[in-house]
Amino acid sequence: MSETTIPILPCRTLDPVLDFYRALGFEVTFRQRSPNPYAAVERGGIQLHFFAMKRYDPAGSYSTCYVRTDAVDALHRSFRAGLKAAYGRVPLRGLPRIGALTDTSYGMRQFLLTDPGGNCLRIGQPVGAGHHHRPAPAEPFARALHHAALLADSREDPAGAAKIIDRVLARDGERPASVTLLRLLVLRADVAERLGDPGTAASALARAEALPLTAGEREEVRDALARLAELRDGDG
DSSP states (O other): OOOOOOOEEEESOHHHHHHHHHHTTOEEEEEEOSSSOEEEEEETTEEEEEEEOTTOOGGGOOOEEEEEOSOHHHHHHHHHHHHHHHHSSOOOSSSSEEOOOEEOTTSEEEEEEEOTTOOEEEEEEEOSSOOSOOOOOSSHHHHHHHHHHIIIIISOOHHHHHHHHHHHHTOTTOOOOHHHHHHHHHHHHHHHHHTTOHHHHHHHHHHHHTOOOOHHHHHHTHHHHHHHHHHHTTOO
16 A cells, blocks of 8 residues: 655745746646646655645645755755745745755754745655754753744744743843854844844854864854854855
């Protein structure tokens, strides 16, 4: 016995959605224009179907699905390259957009990809034995990072993440460990970009770049440093 699950996702019109997935290396395997606009795309083991609705609002979409892979880093690199070639940049905010590659608190290394129809693909690779959320750390700065990262990505609430980070960084007389501070600042820059606040993003990046890190610390925060470089170079 063999089964396959194929998400059927909404959009307002098919053309921009299909162009987006072609840029990512997908093949359009089916296209129907009438009586109801419908299409299918495929890349490797990923199959997605779409239907068009004239009154659909992509900006208010909650449509999502999860794609599990054993090569999440390679997919992230490939998708970023395809988007940059198609759009002249790697889109960070608005529709479409691609998020940063991160290790989550629930045992997945993942990134979020949102298409022009507002459909969010959560693409991840297991890196832990279980998929329950780890308890939030007790240390205040690490705890803030934990909750801000969940809001920024799992709930796609960048404004909520920004409030948490701003509040913890305003604490008097306390300073987090360098690796925690770097992650907080890079995440603050990331969500500022999503919120259309380039001034705050630039300030957070400048603070992050000025932090002295040992070689071991730089290895520990390599994902955050990669995201810092993307944001600094305007490639996010």
